[in-house]
Amino acid sequence: MMLSEGNQSIIPTFILLGFSEYPELQVPLFLVFLSVYTVTAVGNLGMIIIINVNPKLHTTMYFFLSHLSFVDFCFSTTVTPKLLENLIVEDRTISFSGCIMQFCFACIFGVTETFMLAAMAYDRFVAVCNPLLYTTVMSQKLCALLVAGSYSWGTVCALTLTYFLLELSYCESSIIINNFICDHSVIVSVSCSDPSISQILCFIIAIFNEVSSLMIILTSYIFIFITVMRMPSASGRQKTFSTCASHLTAITIFHGTILFLYCSSSPKASWLIVQVACVFYTVVIPMLNPLIYSLRNKDVKDTFGKLVVTKCLCRSI
Secondary structure, three states: OOOOOOEEEEOEEEEEEEOOOOHHHHHHHHHHHHHHHHHHHHHHHHHHHHHHOHHHHHHHHHHHHHHHHHHHHHHHHHHHHHHHHHHHHHOOEEEEHHHHHHHHHHHHHHHHHHHHHHHHHHHHHHHHHHHHHHHHHHHHHHHHHHHHHHHHHHHEEEEEEHHHHHOOOOOOOOOEEOOOOHHHHHHHHOOOOOHHHHHHHHHHHHHHHHHHHHHHHHOOOOOOHHHHOOOOOOHHHHHHHHHHHHHHHHHHHHHHHHHHHHHHHOOOOHOOOOOOOHHHHHHHHHHHHHHHHHHOOOHHHHHHHHHHHHHHHHHHH
16 A cells, blocks of 8 residues: 655565575575475476376366366465575565565465365265265366355455555555565554454454365265265275375365464464474475375376376477
């Protein structure tokens, strides 16, 4: 938001300190994060391509997974390039509009992923507990609505919080942010106007999103667990659990990190621990999801192998 200084209107500029307190680690961190981002981009875009080219993967589960890969790629792309830039340049500034846009898009994709994982949990619930009705219940229309609803709610949350951030005023033209990302909490903390409405709204939205998505996930897996335990054969139970293992791993890492960030957001928490958790949430998790889903999936690995062989043959010709 514009602020007045005399008769002039000044747009504030933010300085993202990031990991500047550790100058000796700037180059190693740059190489690590660059490697992680490369794997993230290749893994998620590769997953989307593999799902599209293999007819065996044109199923409901992989429909959700392709959108999860897209969201992970976009989320990482919103955050990581600026992080990489700040590790190798002296000028760590980011414009006010750039900071707000980064927060807005990170919020969109973060909230979308939260409910995309919940939709995938419901998909597993229907597949395990109502297999005969699976194709009827999980119709193309319902799947499209679940995906569109996730994107739409993420956009509504982001635009609402962004609007209230734009209503805040700032008393300095150059503002230091002790973080590597334009997060809601650090933006409101440097405001010189009352941010209570924005903070309360952010708290309500965050709690609602986390509790509602976890309720869907926990309820789905409680019914899945009960159904699996009633299966007569051990091989059937093992096969069913293996189909849910990748998703369980993904949601455990994702929501575990979010809950850790909530618990470590107190003033007494170590700055470094919070930064590491933020890096894990924004940079590492988008890389892990395609690895989690591909390493345990024979169809994905077979399709990837065929694509590599085809590309090698084309080059040799």
